[in-house]
Amino acid sequence: MQLATIDFAFRAGTAALLILLAALMLRDFGRVTAGRLASGFAIGTAAFAISSMAGFGAPVTWWHAILIAISTGNVVVFWLFTRALFDDEFSLHWWHAVAWIALIAASLVNCIWLVPQHSDAASIVAPALSLIALAFIALAVVQTISSWSADLVEGRRHVRVLIVASTAFYGVMNSAMQLYLHGENPPLLVSVVNATMLAAIVISVVWSLTRAAGEDVFATGSQRGAQTRDSNLSIDGTDRNLVDALDRLISGERIYRYEGVTIGMLAARLSVPEYKLRRLINQKLGHRNFNVFLNNYRIEEAKAALADPAQMEVPVTTIALDTGFQSLGPFNRAFKTGTGVTPTEYRRMSTTAV
Numbered sequence: 078m079q080l081a082t083i084d085f086a087f088r089a090g091t092a093a094l095l096i097l098l099a100a101l102m103l104r105d106f107g108r109v110t111a112g113r114l115a116s117g118f119a120i121g122t123a124a125f126a127i128s129s130m131a132g133f134g135a136p137v138t139w140w141h142a143i144l145i146a147i148s149t150g151n152v153v154v155f156w157l158f159t160r161a162l163f164d165d166e167f168s169l170h171w172w173h174a175v176a177w178i179a180l181i182a183a184s185l186v187n188c189i190w191l192v193p194q195h196s197d198a199a200s201i202v203a204p205a206l207s208l209i210a211l212a213f214i215a216l217a218v219v220q221t222i223s224s225w226s227a228d229l230v231e232g233r234r235h236v237r238v239l240i241v242a243s244t245a246f247y248g249v250m251n252s253a254m255q256l257y258l259h260g261e262n263p264p265l266l267v268s269v270v271n272a273t274m275l276a277a278i279v280i281s282v283v284w285s286l287t288r289a290a291g292e293d294v295f296a297t298g299s300q301r302g303a304q305t306r307d308s309n310l311s312i313d314g315t316d317r318n319l320v321d322a323l324d325r326l327i328s329g330e331r332i333y334r335y336e337g338v339t340i341g342m343l344a345a346r347l348s349v350p351e352y353k354l355r356r357l358i359n360q361k362l363g364h365r366n367f368n369v370f371l372n373n374y375r376i377e378e379a380k381a382a383l384a385d386p387a388q389m390e391v392p393v394t395t396i397a398l399d400t401g402f403q404s405l406g407p408f409n410r411a412f413k414t415g416t417g418v419t420p421t422e423y424r425r426m427s428t429t430a431v
Contacts, residue, residue, distance in 0.1 A: 080265045081131070087272035088126045091279050095123035098283055106295040110169060111161035115295075118158045121151030126275055129251070131268035142188035149184035149206055152213040152248065153177040159217040159241055162233070162294070163224045165365055166414060180209065207252040214248045217241060226339055227367040229359035231352075232293035239285050243278045250274075312361050319357055322347055331378075333371045334401040340367045372411045375400040379412065383420055384427035393420045 099119035106112025125148035127133065133141065153176050161167045184206060191199035221241045228234050251271070254263065263271065286294065312320055326346055327333055340358075344351040355367075364370040378400045382388050388396070397408035397420075412420050 080269050084130060084265065084269045084272050087269070087276045088130050091272070091276045092123040092126045094279055094283060095119045095126065098286075099123070109295045110167060111158065112295045114154060114158040114161050118151065118154045121147055121154050122275075122279070124148040125151060126272070129263075129268070129271065131262055131265045133262070137188050137193060139189070142185055145188050146181040146184040149210070150177045150181040152210040153180060155244060155248070156213045156217045156220075159220050159237075162240075163220065163228060163237060166369075180206070204256055207255045210248060210252045214245050214252070218245050226341070228365075229340075229355050229367055229370070230293050230365050231356065231359070233365075236285050236294055240282055243282065247274060247278055316357060316361055319347065319349065319354075320361065323354070323357075327371075327374055331374075333374045334399070336401075336403065338371060338401075369411075371401070373415065375402060375408075376412055376415045379408070379420065380416070380423065383424040386428075389424075389428070393424075396420070 096119070099116040102112050102116040102119065106115070124144045128141070128144040128148045137145075153173070157169070157173055183202060187199055187202045187206070190196070191202060218241060221237060225234070225237075228237070254267070254271075262268075323343065326343065332338055332343070332346075340355055341351050344354040347354065358364050358367065358370055362370070379396050382391065382396045382400070383393075393408075394405050397405050400408075402408035402411070409419060412418075412423070416423055418426070
């Protein structure tokens, strides 16, 4: 079998699998931001599987250029997907779309005008796009590392490593290759190896997603809303003793006020394995993120302070810092997420009620 046939078979099969995955994501998790972004990322990767084939787009037609542009902008979707996958409260903003559109537009200009005219600018734009792709991959990796310890969902912790690590590795390798080739099409053998690696990564990611519970990876609105401190009322036995000890440690000592509190620190104080405490907070108390779990205690103390007539003159910033938040911005966002109103509005309503 000729190398060109092997290359086409791998890429066509990979693209078909990715399109199927995108359809399933939209069907089952289309109402969740992470689910929609997963679908978009799968479509963009399918476009890349076809557009990166050896000899593709020579000469460049309009539909070649569109596929190349979609695959170029896919690094933005990947970065957003990693953020949404690991932060259940993440929401899209207009500037996210601007970044995606800007990359697509730059790629279209390069494919349709600069490259066909052999413009000197093409030798600048193509490497710049590769470097931008590397920057977004780096952002995704940093996001994964920084949020890893706070993630309480075991199924999602396992899937996230595979998705981010494999995608980042492949993305770095491909961007480096593009920089080395100066935007030219790779040799046929290199394209076949590239297609084989992409197919293996996609198959492994799809397999891991099918093995993990979809609700673990993509939080529904009801799951996010279920994160309350009252969800431990039905716990008994050994778990009840551990929950009581945890509550004494957090509420009694107000350990949430200290900077850099980790689940590992709490597990050490309670003399239990970290995985056991992580599982307890997630599966018994209904929390998917350790920081959100701590913020519930911080918000409760802040609510009491804001409603206290004796503290009416205390600035909101002071209350935020006293309860363990590092700055006012995260406090305002967490407070509004938990109560539906801003701290200032909550204080005003409490004063009016009195």
